[in-house]
Amino acid sequence: MSRKHEEELKSRLEKESGYIVHQFGGRMKFALAYPNFYRVGMSNLGIHIIYELLNLRGDTSCERFFLPEMKTLADMEKSNTTLLSMETQMPLNKFEVVGFSVSFEPDYFNVVKMLQLGKVKVRADERTKFDPIVIAGGPCATFNPIPLSKIFDAFVIGEGEVILPKFMDVMQETKNLPREKILEKLSEVEGIFVPKFPKKVSRQWLKNLDDFPAHSVIQTSDTEFNMYLIETARGCGRHCRFCMAGYCFRKPRNRSLGVLKAEVEDAEKFQKKIGLAGAAISDYPQINELCKFILEKNLPMSVASFRADSVTFELVQALAKSGLKTLTVAPEVGSEKMRKVINKGITEENIFSAVEFGFKAGIKNIKLYFMIGLPFEDMEDVDAIADLTLRLKKFSDENGGGKLTLSVNPFIPKPFTPFQWSPMAEKKYLDSALKNLRGKLKKFRDVEIISESIKSAEIQAILARGDEKISELVAKSDSMKKFKELLRENNIDENFYLRRERNFDEIFAWDFINMGFSKKYLFDELKRAEDFKNTAPCFENCKRCGVCDF
Ligand code: SF4
Ligand code: SF4
Numbered sequence: 001m002s003r004k005h006e007e008e009l010k011s012r013l014e015k016e017s018g019y020i021v022h023q024f025g026g027r028m029k030f031a032l033a034y035p036n037f038y039r040v041g042m043s044n045l046g047i048h049i050i051y052e053l054l055n056l057r058g059d060t061s062c063e064r065f066f067l068p069e070m071k072t073l074a075d076m077e078k079s080n081t082t083l084l085s086m087e088t089q090m091p092l093n094k095f096e097v098v099g100f101s102v103s104f105e106p107d108y109f110n111v112v113k114m115l116q117l118g119k120v121k122v123r124a125d126e127r128t129k130f131d132p133i134v135i136a137g138g139p140c141a142t143f144n145p146i147p148l149s150k151i152f153d154a155f156v157i158g159e160g161e162v163i164l165p166k167f168m169d170v171m172q173e174t175k176n177l178p179r180e181k182i183l184e185k186l187s188e189v190e191g192i193f194v195p196k197f198p199k200k201v202s203r204q205w206l207k208n209l210d211d212f213p214a215h216s217v218i219q220t221s222d223t224e225f226n227m228y229l230i231e232t233a234r235g236c237g238r239h240c241r242f243c244m245a246g247y248c249f250r251k252p253r254n255r256s257l258g259v260l261k262a263e264v265e266d267a268e269k270f271q272k273k274i275g276l277a278g279a280a281i282s283d284y285p286q287i288n289e290l291c292k293f294i295l296e297k298n299l300p301m302s303v304a305s306f307r308a309d310s311v312t313f314e315l316v317q318a319l320a321k322s323g324l325k326t327l328t329v330a331p332e333v334g335s336e337k338m339r340k341v342i343n344k345g346i347t348e349e350n351i352f353s354a355v356e357f358g359f360k361a362g363i364k365n366i367k368l369y370f371m372i373g374l375p376f377e378d379m380e381d382v383d384a385i386a387d388l389t390l391r392l393k394k395f396s397d398e399n400g401g402g403k404l405t406l407s408v409n410p411f412i413p414k415p416f417t418p419f420q421w422s423p424m425a426e427k428k429y430l431d432s433a434l435k436n437l438r439g440k441l442k443k444f445r446d447v448e449i450i451s452e453s454i455k456s457a458e459i460q461a462i463l464a465r466g467d468e469k470i471s472e473l474v475a476k477s478d479s480m481k482k483f484k485e486l487l488r489e490n491n492i493d494e495n496f497y498l499r500r501e502r503n504f505d506e507i508f509a510w511d512f513i514n515m516g517f518s519k520k521y522l523f524d525e526l527k528r529a530e531d532f533k534n535t536a537p538c539f540e541n542c543k544r545c546g547v548c549d550f
Contacts (some may be wrong), residue, residue, distance in 0.1 A: 005081055006089050013036060013086055014293075017132040018218040020062075021087050027061040029053050029173060031085060031095035031132070035102060035110035038066040041222040043278050045231055046101050046138060057165075059172055061085040065118070067110050076117060083117035092118025093132065097171060101138040102153075105463040106456070106480060108140075108148060110156075113271050113478040115151070122193065123475050124153045129179050133171070133186075137163075142203060144415045145465040145483050147466030148510040149195040150475040154186050157513055158204035158540050159214045159234075161251075193513075194279070203248070209234055209255045214277075215263050219270055227275030227302060228267040230259060232290070234277045236279035237538025238307070241343045242332070242374065242415035243340040245279055246292075247522075248515060250547045252538055255361035257286045261293055265349050273300040273322060282306035282315060291318035305330070308354040309346045310456050313361070316354070326405070327358035330369035333377075334384030338372075340532040341376050343525075348388065355392060365403025366392065371411040372433040373425025376530060382433045386440035394445060406449045408437060410457040416511045418525035423499040424461045430454050459483065462497040467509040470497070516550035 006288065031312030032051055040045055045503055047064070054062035056540045063085035068076060075081070082091040092098060098120060115122045121131055127360065136148060137156035147153040154326040166189045174182040180196075191204035206212060214231035231459035236245065237252035256438055267274055274294050281287065300322030308329050316327070331351050333343055339346070355366055370385050381436045382542045389406060396402045410430050413419045425433075434451055459480055462470060473490065477483035487494060502508075504523050510520070521544075528535055543549065 004075050005068055005084060008068070008072055009084060009086055009089055011221060012220070014219050015222055016220045016478040019064075019218075019359065020051075022061040027059055028097065028168070028175070029090075030060050030168075031065050031098040031236055032062050033065040033092075033098055033100045033111075033114055035107040035114060036067050036069075036104075039222055041066045042218065042220060042222070043229075044101065044103065045214060045216070046160070046461060048100065048229070049212070049214045049231075050137075052100070052163065053161060053164060053212075054168070057168060060168055063090065065092055065098075065114065067114055068117070073113075073117070078440045080214060081117075083114060087295055093120050094386050095132050096175075098132045098134045099156075100136045101135075102136050102140040102148070105137050105140060105460040108463055108474050109477050109483060111136075111148070111151065111480050114477065116478060123150055125150070126151070127179070128194045133168070133179075133182065133273070136266045137438060139245065139248065140441040142513075143244050144466065144510040145193055145195075146463065146468060147463050147470045149468060150471040151246075153183055153194065154198070155193040155195075156191065157193050157201045158191045161206050162204040164191070164315045167192060170479050173544065198511050198512065200514060203516065205249070205251075206234070206253070209253050212261055213255070213263055215267065219272070225275055225302070226272065228270055228272040229275045229277050230260060230263045231255065231269070231277045232281060232284045232287075233278040237281070238280065238283075238345055239343050239523055239525075240332075240345070240539060241341070241418045242371065242411060242414075244417055247416045247517075249279070250516070250538070250545070252283070254284060257289060260290055261476050264290075264294055264297060264299070268297055269390045275304055276301065276303045280305060280307045280310070281315055282312065283312040288312055288314040291315055294318070296304075306352075307346060307353075309352050311357065313357045315527065316357040316363070317361045320358075320363050324363055325365045326365040326367050327355065328367040328369070329386065331368045332371050333367060333374065333381065334386070334388040335371070335381045337532060338374060338377055338381045338384070340362070340534055341374060343529070343535050345537065346536065349390075350394070355395060359396075359399045359402070364396070364400065365405070366396070366402060367405045367407060367459065368392070370406060370408045372408055372431050375413075375419055375422040375526075377425075379436065382436055383440070386437055389441060393444060396446075401446065403500050406437070406441075406447070408434065408449055408451045410452075410454055411455070412457055412461045412464060415508065416513075416515055416522070418522045418529060419524065420465070420503070420508065421502040421506075421526060423501055424458065426499065427454055427458070441475040455484075456480065458494065458498060462487075462494060465497055465508070468498055494495050514550075516547035517545040520546050 046333040187194035473486040
């Protein structure tokens, strides 16, 4: 038994304020697990929202679990120490419900690792009445739960605020029933998918964000971003064709300014940087007024992301005043043709004016996000990324100079996007695209290219569009390395998942989920991409995709 884990948890807890400890007294024990390190999980607003939602119920006690730091984890494995909760250092297997929030595919392996450490059986079909009900929510559970279906007893499809209260009601009502019956009852709840009792599931969404103000609940300095997070909006109506979040969390919804101002006032006592969270912060209609309000309170601020076409000088200036040193812009592509393919809706002028705002406000380091290997792309489009970078460099040099960092990553086709039918680009092409870019830009000392490994992107792509066969392997993989070995040992044809052209009428593993729009709608968008046609963003009274009537 390693004491180190317990000590680490206690020392972290001492640095926190706002955590909740209930005397159990009949409350159902819910383990809220984030499949990554504490500092990453605590920067995830979803964890704070669910933590508060569950603990406000009179019948539930929710405690947090995170992946231990690498060194502690190795000690725990050696000494067979069980994974403990943050709040009361209780073992994971003592909880009645274990709920994971899964945001990224590489974290699937951390789910397996945490269940192993918590001495909870990894496979759903091996659990008995003595084991917890293990559920998953978050973006990955919503867009394709099947690659995780051998692990989880149930999935929350959509937004937790709407589904979890009903989930907990059923858990309370059925707590004395056999496990099988509990799962059957859960499968009857709207928005819950139980692999043992498969059915069509409709994604659930919160219609009025003001009903649930969302902000950091627990304060600590030990996070990736030491900020007080406030969610301004949810969903996005921009229709970028590569973006899973844009499709799965439609429609766009804003919190009213009054509610946000009240949240800022609540945050004042912590005197921390305010982090505005949401899909595209600059799209928030009263963003300037909100920034002004925050700055008047003498609080620094930061934003999760902004769009180059809606960013205002006031917003950039507010970020600069708050100490922002690097402006992040996501052109995604370099050519006009590809801008039409992805339907991002920003022009080169927008990119330049965002950078100009940055320079005017004193921010001279620019980070640019690009993708390579998108559908309908060729090497000329990659050249266009280099050309755009050079034009930006010229602008930068003429205005006193700064550093340009390009984050260039392989495009991963995701379920519920128009590119769900598209093959991932060949490794050879991706390699040469990167080589081409590096070659064109290497002589400039103040231009840096960073990129994730192609193999790791391929694994993410296999998981994103994975099926039951992949789920069998995921359930045995507590690391990406192990998963790669299993792919090899089981003679899995990776190209079946990665590089196959899919027909319109192919039935996908995730087709049983109703997102509110039809498959035909997505396919028409794919055709529009092929024809380089733009699609307009969401607008008032629009009925185009069906989500607003859903
Ligand atoms: S603006 Fe585009 S990329 Fe950004 S969240 Fe919206 S749909 Fe996704
Ligand atoms: S129906 Fe129109 S406004 Fe509503 S989500 Fe779909 S495209 Fe957007």
